[in-house]
Amino acid sequence: MDNRPIGIFDSGVGGLTVAKQVMKVLPKEQMIYFGDTAHLPYGSKSKEAVTKFSKQNVQFLLKKNVKAIIVACNTASANSLEELQATFDVPIFGVIDAGVAEALASTKNKKIGVIGTAGTVRAGAYEKMLCALDGDVSVSSKACPLFVPLAEAGWTNNEIAHLTAKEYLQELLDFGIDSLVLGCTHYPLLKQCIGDVVGDGVTLVDPAKATAGRVGAFLAEHNALHDDAATKEHEFYLSDQTDMFSTICEISLEETHVAEIVDIDGISGK
Numbered sequence: 001m002d003n004r005p006i007g008i009f010d011s012g013v014g015g016l017t018v019a020k021q022v023m024k025v026l027p028k029e030q031m032i033y034f035g036d037t038a039h040l041p042y043g044s045k046s047k048e049a050v051t052k053f054s055k056q057n058v059q060f061l062l063k064k065n066v067k068a069i070i071v072a073c074n075t076a077s078a079n080s081l082e083e084l085q086a087t088f089d090v091p092i093f094g095v096i097d098a099g100v101a102e103a104l105a106s107t108k109n110k111k112i113g114v115i116g117t118a119g120t121v122r123a124g125a126y127e128k129m130l131c132a133l134d135g136d137v138s139v140s141s142k143a144c145p146l147f148v149p150l151a152e153a154g155w156t157n158n159e160i161a162h163l164t165a166k167e168y169l170q171e172l173l174d175f176g177i178d179s180l181v182l183g184c185t186h187y188p189l190l191k192q193c194i195g196d197v198v199g200d201g202v203t204l205v206d207p208a209k210a211t212a213g214r215v216g217a218f219l220a221e222h223n224a225l226h227d228d229a230a231t232k233e234h235e236f237y238l239s240d241q242t243d244m245f246s247t248i249c250e251i252s253l254e255e256t257h258v259a260e261i262v263d264i265d266g267i268s269g270k
């Protein structure tokens with residue numbers, strides 16, 4: 001048994017969609033959420049910048065005495081996970097491997113689509129892992145940057161969201177995909193709209209739930225699950241103020257929380 005919290009970080013508030021799944025799958029666990037809103041977006045930044053910010057985020061969560069860390073951000077998982085795992089002495093989980101396993105389990109025709117930020121698509125992490133695990137799979141990837149501001153504006157299922165989704169996704173449909181990985185924290189918020197555009201023949205894969213399951217399995221295997229039936233108070237931290245926190249909290253978690261603002265750039269060496 002280990003009653004310390006699980007840390008989760010994202011580039012901002014989109015990672016609350018991952019936090020939601022962790023709360024669902026591991027309801028006894030306490031969670032410390034950190035959103036790096038001061039450096040958002042990660043999706044358009046270099047691997048070096050994303051890795052630097054991600055290291056700061058891990059350092060912050062370690063100061064909160066977490067027993068494991070989930071990199072909710074797909075861009076950080078795709079670009080920085082290996083370096084984080086090599087640098088820090090704490091179990092660190094990304095979202096890519098869980099998304100890959102789900103996509104491989106769901107595809108029948110072995111044509112898989114991956115959508116994410118420019119940084120995630122450029123890193124090619126989903127594509128590399130999918131093809132390494134199944135040589136018969138072919139992958140079509142597409143950066144869909146406008147989905148992020150649409151989700152944050154709450155325009156998740158209106159005409160503009162539909163037109164944007166059609167524009168982005170048509171080439172993946174033409175490619176013949178039957179499975180589509182939602183490779184960005186914000187995209188599950190547009191699930192209905194994306195599902196309408198791609199139709200019933202395409203399974204939408206959200207890596208978050210499977211990631212939470214993997215973390216739970218790891219903790220169980222290491223006898224590190226929280227033993228107390230009483231739910232602990234989750235904690236939320238951001239590196240800059242944003243109105244989006246309460247909006248996404250309500251849409252995603254269906255709960256209200258208050259986030260404390262922290263100086264993340266001052267974290268190193270403290």
Ligand code: DGL
Pocket residue numbers: 010011012014015040041042043044072073074075076116117120148183184185186
């Ligand atoms: N959280 C990021 C991701 O999942 C999306 C937002 C950003 O660009 O920072 O890739």
